[in-house]
Amino acid sequence: MKIAPSLLSADFANLEKEVREIEKSGADLLHLDMMDGHFVPNLTFGVPIINAIRKHTKLPFDIHMMVFNPEKYLSELEKVGVQMISFHQEASIHQDRIIQEIKERKIKAGIAINPATSINNIEPILPILDYVLIMSVNPGFGGQKFIYYTLEKVKKLKKIIQNNGYNTLIEVDGGIKAENIQLLKDAGADICVAGSAVFGKPDRKKAIDILKI
Ligand SMILES: O=C(CO)[C@H](O)[C@H](O)COP(=O)(O)O
Numbered sequence: 001m002k003i004a005p006s007l008l009s010a011d012f013a014n015l016e017k018e019v020r021e022i023e024k025s026g027a028d029l030l031h032l033d034m035m036d037g038h039f040v041p042n043l044t045f046g047v048p049i050i051n052a053i054r055k056h057t058k059l060p061f062d063i064h065m066m067v068f069n070p071e072k073y074l075s076e077l078e079k080v081g082v083q084m085i086s087f088h089q090e091a092s093i094h095q096d097r098i099i100q101e102i103k104e105r106k107i108k109a110g111i112a113i114n115p116a117t118s119i120n121n122i123e124p125i126l127p128i129l130d131y132v133l134i135m136s137v138n139p140g141f142g143g144q145k146f147i148y149y150t151l152e153k154v155k156k157l158k159k160i161i162q163n164n165g166y167n168t169l170i171e172v173d174g175g176i177k178a179e180n181i182q183l184l185k186d187a188g189a190d191i192c193v194a195g196s197a198v199f200g201k202p203d204r205k206k207a208i209d210i211l212k213i
Pocket residue numbers: 006008009031033064137138139140141142143144173174175176193194195196197
């Protein structure tokens with residue numbers, strides 16, 4: 001299973017140092033939470049900041065867009081050089097079109113779903129998705145408690161993917177820590193995002209090693 005540290009819990013005044021350190025600490029991806037203050041009640045960073053940190057690490061960039069009108073940012077993100085983009089099922093009524101637009105740019109396309117959203121809503125588009133991002137907290141903030149009922153969605157989705165022979169990966173995001181990561185492995189998660197459990201710790205390498213056990 002891959003670990004994607006979320007920059008949301010990093011020291012925003014020292015981003016260059018933070019991303020260099022996380023690359024050396026064994027992170028597989030860098031998870032970047034774009035929030036617009038409308039889709040979620042919080043504002044983080046946009047393309048200029050993502051572009052600034054792109055120069056300091058070779059880690060694949062996993063962009064989690066918690067924004068309305070996600071299609072507005074695709075062209076700029078392509079220029080920056082990002083490898084994965086997910087947008088929220090709840091934020092767009094043109095999901096198929098946006099997925100195609102991401103894939104045309106040779107970027108992996110994912111759809112994110114809130115804890116209260118059923119996976120039935122995304123079943124029709126599973127064949128064209130590279131990954132599904134299952135939120136295990138309500139989007140908007142780092143450091144929240146893991147919502148345990150979302151594990152059932154991971155298990156159900158894994159079965160659908162396996163039964164149909166799809167290549168879709170499952171990423172889980174929110175409240176993931178050493179205490180619950182085994183449950184996510186057992187449920188079939190391929191990528192786990194961890195913000196406070198990695199950037200919130202003084203020794204990031206040790207934090208990632210613990211999650212990978
Ligand atoms: O998308 C997110 C919040 O909306 C973050 O990726 C997530 O919360 C990571 O932080 P933590 O591991 O501290 O929960």
